[in-house]
Every structure is written in C-alpha cells, then in structure tokens.
Amino acid sequence: MEEAILITILTAMVGAFALIGIVFSYALPSPSQPDKASAAYYARLFLFFLWLGFVFLCLRALEMQALHVAGCNISFTLAAYMVYFTVVKRHGNQPRPSHMAWIIGHLVTVQLLSVLAFWLATPFWFSDTLLAISVFIPQVLALRAKYRSMDRRNPGDRVLCHLLWVNIVVCMISIPVYLLDAVTSGAQQMLLAMNVVVILMLNVMLGFAASVIHSLVVRLRKQIYQDPLTKCHNRHYLQDYASTFVDTMQVHREKVCVLVTDVDHFKSINDRYGHLTGDNALNHFTYQLQQELRDSDVLIRWGGEEFLVVLPGCTIEDAAKLAERLRQRVALQPLVIDTHSIALTASFGLADVARDCDLFAAIDRADSALYDAKSSGRDKVVVFDPNYRTDKTMSMAFQ
Numbered sequence: 001m002e003e004a005i006l007i008t009i010l011t012a013m014v015g016a017f018a019l020i021g022i023v024f025s026y027a028l029p030s031p032s033q034p035d036k037a038s039a040a041y042y043a044r045l046f047l048f049f050l051w052l053g054f055v056f057l058c059l060r061a062l063e064m065q066a067l068h069v070a071g072c073n074i075s076f077t078l079a080a081y082m083v084y085f086t087v088v089k090r091h092g093n094q095p096r097p098s099h100m101a102w103i104i105g106h107l108v109t110v111q112l113l114s115v116l117a118f119w120l121a122t123p124f125w126f127s128d129t130l131l132a133i134s135v136f137i138p139q140v141l142a143l144r145a146k147y148r149s150m151d152r153r154n155p156g157d158r159v160l161c162h163l164l165w166v167n168i169v170v171c172m173i174s175i176p177v178y179l180l181d182a183v184t185s186g187a188q189q190m191l192l193a194m195n196v197v198v199i200l201m202l203n204v205m206l207g208f209a210a211s212v213i214h215s216l217v218v219r220l221r222k223q224i225y226q227d228p229l230t231k232c233h234n235r236h237y238l239q240d241y242a243s244t245f246v247d248t249m250q251v252h253r254e255k256v257c258v259l260v261t262d263v264d265h266f267k268s269i270n271d272r273y274g275h276l277t278g279d280n281a282l283n284h285f286t287y288q289l290q291q292e293l294r295d296s297d298v299l300i301r302w303g304g305e306e307f308l309v310v311l312p313g314c315t316i317e318d319a320a321k322l323a324e325r326l327r328q329r330v331a332l333q334p335l336v337i338d339t340h341s342i343a344l345t346a347s348f349g350l351a352d353v354a355r356d357c358d359l360f361a362a363i364d365r366a367d368s369a370l371y372d373a374k375s376s377g378r379d380k381v382v383v384f385d386p387n388y389r390t391d392k393t394m395s396m397a398f399q
C-alpha cells in the first residue's frame, strides 16, 4: 500500500516535470523551416515517452510484471529515438529510409525479447541488460547525427552535444546499479529511476533550448546589423562595432580612412525603370564595390543609395587610389537587365580619421567632400583637405 502511494506521488511528480518541459517547449521560438520546427514536437514526445517508461518501470515494484514488461523497454527505447529525431530535425534533415527500417526492426525486436523474457520468467538482469543496450543505440545515433550536422562555432549546439554525452553517461552508470542489485528495495529503485529520468529530461530540454535560443540570437544579430536589400552592414553595425574598432586602430596609431559614396541620379533610374530595377541597381552597385574592397574594409549602407566604406590601415593617398578604381569600375560596368543596359556612375567623398577628429567627424568631412563631388559635376572622387578647408567649396578634387 505504501509503495502504491509512493508510486502515485513519484509518477505525478515526473509527469508534472514532463508537462513543464512540454509547456516550456511551446515558449521557445519556432524556426521558420517546417522540418526544423518539428524538432520541438519530437522533444515533447521524448518527455512523454520517458514519463510513460517511468510509469511502467514503477509497476515492477507493484508486482504487475505483465504490464511492466509490456511497456517499460519499448517506452524508454522510443524516448531515446525521440532524442535522435529531435537532433536530426533540429538541423532540418530527414532520417534516411534505411534508418527508419532499422528503427522499426529494433523496436519490434525489443518488444519480442521483453515478452519472451517474461514468458520464460528470466531474471530481471536480462530485461535490464536489454534495456541498457536498447537505449544506448539511439543515443549514440543521436550523438552521431549531432556531430555530423552541428555548427561547431555555435555554443548552443556544443551545449546540446555535451548534454547528450551526459545522458549516455547517466544511463551507463545507473543501469549497472540495478544490475548489481546495489539498490534492493522497491522504493530505492523508484527514487533512483526518478532521478535518472529527471536528469535526462532536463538535459535534453536544456540542450534543445540552448541550441534553439542561440540560433535565434545569431539570426537576430544578423538582422540587426545587416541591410536586408544589399546584405551589407547597416548603421547599427557602425554604431556598435565599427566605431569601437576605429578607436582601437587610433590607439595603435593605425591610419583609417572613410569613404562616402552615392549613386548619381539614382532617382531617375527609379522613375524610368521602376523601383524593382532601382533595387537591382543598388545590388549591382554594392557588388561592384565589394569586388574591389579588401576583407578588412567595412561596407555600410548609410541610407538610401548612399554607402560608407571604412578603410582600416589605409593612408589617404591609397584610399584615394582605391576610390578612383571604384569610380571607374562602377562607370565601366553597366547594369544589364534583359536587353537594357543601364549606365551607372557614382560620386565619392573621402576623409581620414585624423588626430583632431573621430570616426563620426571624419564621416561628416567625407560627406561634405561628397557634396562637393556632386555639385562639381558628379562621377568624381573628392578628398577632404583639412589644411585648406574653410567651407564646402575648398575640397580638393581628385580628378
């Protein structure tokens, strides 16, 4: 009678834990790709089957052997396979058909052997060993799938991987405890089983959450700092990263230049060919810039059809040569759409981050040099000259 009460309390506690995990999984952000999104569904099934396996396990202490045998091994094995499916789906993959055939064969074999063991009245160690082998296989498969698809730079993925290892170790430690009869009373066995089940649930759910949340943070960070049209950086990137980076360059007395560029008469492209072609022209323009820039140069969409390039480790003379190459490249590479060839030109304003001005002041200077390039005919590079400059008209025309 006392054991029946204990079992009721423990199954209710494990059930509540599984339920919390299931509710928690609904709060996790769902990936847009349906295959990836279905990973959460398998994680929930894992919690359910683990709880079910625990209920069947407890029935052993109540001398309900037939039910215990019928459900215990198959539920735990199914739970372990749900971890495998969670990992596979998390990466947007499909289990191979050959794997599915193997999984079904495995489940049928486990069930047949369990029933056979009950029928032949084999001792408990036989079904416990069967359970150990049975849950070990899917967990190793899950770990293998994880190692194959994981992004090793993603800490969330690494956490999930480590926690899958912890699960294997916990199973490998706990099963010999049963086999060696280290815990003898039914109550001890149930408490041990509860601890193991709760650790497994926690590990999988925490690992899964870490992986999902980290992917989301990476996606958000990309969206925050990336211009959706041209895929180059946006103003947020400049404010949060580039300015600190330039400060560090200045501390190390490295030269930094800024180049502001703007497509000439862009409004007329929009008006003549439509906004979509205007968008294509912007992509074409950034592509041409990127072809000439180094990996260390930072290309930022400053707004509309205006772009900013931060050029670290570059003297004003080298930056002026680069700007001239960019200007020529843009002018020589028209945008071709169907049979139309749309000629593009751009104007460039250049300034260096000097001792007396920080990055934003330099951008201001480059911007006013750009204004000069525009007002003096466009398709030009103008370098801001701090020695002579008193107003906008005194910028030095590079050409």
Ligand SMILES: Nc1nc2c(ncn2[C@@H]2O[C@H](COP(=O)(O)OP(=O)(O)OP(=O)(O)O)[C@@H](O)[C@H]2O)c(=O)[nH]1
Pocket (backbone or CB within 6 Å): 229, 262, 263, 264, 265, 266, 267, 268, 270, 274, 275, 276, 277, 278, 279, 282, 303, 304, 305, 374, 378
């Ligand atoms: N297609 C498209 N157009 C944009 C985008 N952002 C800004 N524009 C357009 O860019 C045009 C900019 O026009 P203006 O500021 O007059 O400049 P402009 O015609 O290039 O003239 P100048 O700069 O003086 O040579 C406006 O018509 C904006 O609507 C965009 O993302 N896509």
